[in-house]
Amino acid sequence: MKIALACHPTHGGSGVVAAELGMRLAARGHEIHFVSYERPFRLDPLAPGVHFHKVQVSSYPLFRYPPYALALANELLQVVNSEGVEIIHAHYAIPHSLAAVLARNMQRDGNVKVVTTLHGTDITLVGADPSYAEITRWAIEQSDSVTVVSDWLGEATRKELAPECDLQTIANAVDAVSYSPERADPVLRARFAAPDELLVVHVSNFRPVKRVCDVISAFARGAAQIPARLLMIGQGPDLAISQEEAKKARIEHRISWLGPLDDTSALLASSDLFLLPSESESFGLAALEAMASGLPVVATHSGGIPSVVSSGESGLLAPVGDVEQLAQHCSQILGDTDLRKKMSRTARALAVDKFGWDRVIESYEKCYEDLLSDGG
Ligand code: GMT
Numbered sequence: 063m064k065i066a067l068a069c070h071p072t073h074g075g076s077g078v079v080a081a082e083l084g085m086r087l088a089a090r091g092h093e094i095h096f097v098s099y100e101r102p103f104r105l106d107p108l109a110p111g112v113h114f115h116k117v118q119v120s121s122y123p124l125f126r127y128p129p130y131a132l133a134l135a136n137e138l139l140q141v142v143n144s145e146g147v148e149i150i151h152a153h154y155a156i157p158h159s160l161a162a163v164l165a166r167n168m169q170r171d172g173n174v175k176v177v178t179t180l181h182g183t184d185i186t187l188v189g190a191d192p193s194y195a196e197i198t199r200w201a202i203e204q205s206d207s208v209t210v211v212s213d214w215l216g217e218a219t220r221k222e223l224a225p226e227c228d229l230q231t232i233a234n235a236v237d238a239v240s241y242s243p244e245r246a247d248p249v250l251r252a253r254f255a256a257p258d259e260l261l262v263v264h265v266s267n268f269r270p271v272k273r274v275c276d277v278i279s280a281f282a283r284g285a286a287q288i289p290a291r292l293l294m295i296g297q298g299p300d301l302a303i304s305q306e307e308a309k310k311a312r313i314e315h316r317i318s319w320l321g322p323l324d325d326t327s328a329l330l331a332s333s334d335l336f337l338l339p340s341e342s343e344s345f346g347l348a349a350l351e352a353m354a355s356g357l358p359v360v361a362t363h364s365g366g367i368p369s370v371v372s373s374g375e376s377g378l379l380a381p382v383g384d385v386e387q388l389a390q391h392c393s394q395i396l397g398d399t400d401l402r403k404k405m406s407r408t409a410r411a412l413a414v415d416k417f418g419w420d421r422v423i424e425s426y427e428k429c430y431e432d433l434l435s436d437g438g
Contacts, residue, residue, distance in 0.1 A: 063430055064093045066141050068134065068162055069153040071100040073296065073322045074267060075347035076181040079211070079234055080153040081105040086423050088112045095141050097134065103324050115141050131157035131164075138165035142174050149430045151177045152205070155184040156194055159201040167204075175433040177426075178205040179232070182344025182365070185219050187271065199223045206433050209426075212366030215344040230429065233369070234345050235422040236354045238414045243356035243406070245331035254318050260290040260396050261333040263357070265326055265348045266340075268298030273362075275300070275307045276339035279385045280360070282311035284392025292317045293333065295326055330355035334402065335395055338362070339380075339388055346370045353377075354413035358405035360391040370417075376409035 065087060069080035081104035084094045088111030096105060097115045105112065117137045119128045138150055138161055150165060152158035159178040166176050178201065189198040202208055202224045209232045210216040216229040255261045262281055266272040274294075281292045294304070294317060301319075308314045323329070330336070336352035338361040343349075345366045349359045353370070359377035361367050362384075373379040378395065380387035395402050 063149060063434070064095070064145060064147045065149045065151055065430065066095040066097055066138060066145075066147045067151050067153065068097050068138060068158040069102060070158075071098045071102040073103060075234070075345070076153045076179075076184075077102045078104050078347060079179070079181070080151075082235070082237060082419065083151075083423070083426060084112055085109045086419055087426070090423065090427075093145070095145055095147060097138050097141055099130070113145075131161050134158070135161040135164035135168070138162060139168050142169060142172065147174060148434055149175050149177060151179065151426075151430075153179050154181050155198045155201050156188050159205055160197060163201055163204040175206040175430075176204070177207045177209065177429060177433070178202060179209045179211070180215060180219060180229075181211055182215060182342075183271065185215060185223060186342050186344070186365075189219075189223050195223065202227055207429055209429065211345040212369055214366040214369065218344075218365075230425075232422060232425045232429070233417065234347050234350065235417050235419040236347070236350045236413055238354045238418065240327050241330065241351045241354035241413075242327075243331050243410060245327045245355065247328045247332050250328055251332035254293060255291045256289070258289050260285075260288065260335070261293060262290055262335045262337055262392065262396070263293040263295065263330060263333040263352070264337045265295040265330075265352075266298070266338070268296050268300045268304065270300055271341045271343075272298075272300070273339045273341050273383070274304040276383065276385050276388060277337050278304050278307040278311060278313070278317075280337060280339060280388035280392055282308075282313050283385065283389035285316075285396060286393075288393060288396045290316070290334075290396055293320060293329060294318070295320045295323055295329065297321050326351065327355065330357060333357060335360060335392065336377075337388075337392065338367070339382070339385075340364055340367070341382055343367050349377075350413055350417055353409035354417075356406045356410045358395050358402060358409055360388060360395065362388075372408075372412060376405055376412050
């Protein structure tokens with residue numbers, strides 16, 4: 063099949079899923095065309111069978127806000143026509159699903175189909191914003207097929223936006239070879255923690271939904287009596303307030319702020335515990351990558367997280383905003399080596415057994431094949 067993928071190229075789970083999916087589809091013989099304003103950061107530029115088409119957004123004096131969605135729709139249509147693309151797979155509703163639907167409707171000769179994969183904030187934040195709600199609903203309803211990354215997101219989408227929409231859950235997957243305890247690097251670890259210290263890690267885009275200040279507070283309280291350090295990976299609007307929080311808690315000297323990293327695999331595998339206290343998380347790919355790396359996860363009982371992290375087995379969950387319980391969970395896991403090792407093994411096993419790519423690729427392939435065999 064010839065498939066165009068539209069996604070966010072920057073750090074974030076939806077772009078990771080799209081890039082990994084595209085490379086795997088190409089490895090199975092499909093022709094893949096990524097369309098975005100930048101090459102997705104997880105996309106190997108040398109991956110065979112994968113092409114990248116850059117969206118050019120021209121500035122024009124009248125455009126105070128250059129219309130990226132329209133430039134994307136235009137580029138998608140050109141790629142569909144010039145490459146004979148049969149499926150446009152849009153990751154994240156706005157602007158990708160919208161642009162894909164526009165490109166399909168503009169096509170004069172041909173019958174390209176649109177698959178939309180909803181990832182989370184495209185529904186819970188962007189889709190809930192009155193400025194975007196109606197157009198998000200329209201893009202979803204106009205798609206030929208819609209998938210969601212968790213049952214929880216499916217329910218949220220039906221409840222908030224599209225009650226009649228047929229939604230198929232295809233859960234996210236992890237590259238369990240790249241994200242593996244085998245990637246642990248003692249020299250790297252030694253740069254951040256002394257031999258007697260444990261290493262706690264958080265990875266996100268530091269948006270309010272991630273509750274990064276809770277990471278700081280839970281670590282400050284949970285590791286008050288335990289020799290441990292915290293790695294904060296990523297950047298975003300709440301970076302400054304989380305740094306303020308660390309100062310207030312007098313733990314700045316125990317924290318390393320690393321900024322966004324393209325490859326977190328060695329740092330995850332070299333750490334001991336992953337902390338994700340999000341307000342809402344449709345799936346929690348960051349937690350799954352940590353589990354595959356052999357890390358127990360302390361997280362919130364929110365959104366799709368419980369479908370990824372089995373509380374009591376691969377980590378411990380607490381209610382959103384309950385910093386005291388998050389801290390207790392941290393100290394329980396950090397303070398008990400046997401428990402930590404047991405959870406580490408279970409986390410790895412669950413990630414490999416439940417969230418491998420083979421099943422996910424087959425589900426997406428079936429989704430595309432069903433649409434193409436419908437004729438339309
Ligand atoms: O986490 C984010 O804010 C980024 C966002 C994205 O689109 O990149 O992540 C969403 O999609 C990921 C991949 O499907 C999910 O693992 C994340 O849980 C989801 N984020 C939220 O729901 C907050």
